[in-house]
Amino acid sequence: MDYQFVGNTGVKVSRLAFGTMSFGGDADETTSGQLFSRCRDAGINFFDCANMYQQGKAEEILGKLIAPCREEVIISSKVYFNIGTGENAGGASRRHILQAVEASLRRLKTDRIDFYFIHRFDDRTDLEQTLRALNDLVSQGKILYPMASNFAAWQVSKALGISAIRGFARFAGIQPMYNLLKRQAEVELLPMAQAENLAVFSYSPLAAGILSGKYFKNTAQEVSRLKTNKIYQARYADQGITDTVSHFLQYAESHGYDPASLAVAWVASHPAITAPILGARNLNQLESSLKALEIPMTAEMRAEICAFSPTPAPATDRNEEVSSASFGVR
């Protein structure tokens, strides 16, 4: 396993991270333990979590698993979405963040969270208030590095500006969605991350399992997220997905790769990506994603795979300048 620096923090994370969204849900406690052990054996040292995953259950399971190796692993959690009851059970207000971090620390049975993400931008709350609360938590040692997930580039940039002016701990990384079917991040987020030296932990490398090919080969198991979860059904209802996936599957087959491995390798090959966050409900699924490490993704292969889905237009909409819009090229 290779390790990469997280921006300029001096902290190193494995080239693949593991997401614990399935812990306590699609993966019961025993399976979660097996997934965790297999990741550790493979050299993965970063485990992504959120307070909302199974309403805190994922944090509880992760907390038990990291107990014997806390100093060796990096964990994250997130705050924003409602967990619990009452008018103030969500958001990025100082009030909610301070409450949520204490609850996450209790569930994780640790005294600090390494990477703490605002799960999505809160357009009802003064950003400076949010950043001041995060900065206070950094001063108290309860979180080490604040980060942002599902933010637009302007929102991250605005936050970085406020943090610089106020002397707050700045966002050290972002967590956007990124896969062959969802390439919007290439336009602004990934170049911004490179320009600002932010780590990028991208999620959903398999597009919720679609890029494994199982929905095209009728090999999908009885229960799967895409069959049952309306949020993901809506997210992947874009036109043209069928064509992209079938070209991608043909390519994977003709090159002798498991499509799930190839999809992860493609994400990881973008120069802005620090580590894709893998998702799995069982060991077999995890194994396919881990095999991404064995694929030598050349620039040529990356370009061939990119051609299966539309290249997003540059932020200026000046298509003739795409080549100079630095899609991930320094």
Ligand SMILES: NC(=O)c1ccc[n+]([C@@H]2O[C@H](COP(=O)([O-])OP(=O)(O)OC[C@H]3O[C@@H](n4cnc5c(N)ncnc54)[C@H](OP(=O)(O)O)[C@@H]3O)[C@@H](O)[C@H]2O)c1
């Ligand atoms: N910040 C955010 O807003 C956000 C959002 C989503 C995820 N995340 C993080 O990113 C992690 C990964 O995201 P994700 O779960 O959406 O990733 P993903 O790679 O898009 O999807 C993983 C899912 O695909 C299916 N799958 C995986 N390997 C497979 C294989 N070999 N064959 C067939 N199906 C396979 C499984 O679901 P089924 O068996 O149900 O099909 C698995 O749970 C999460 O655990 C979480 O930590 C963050």
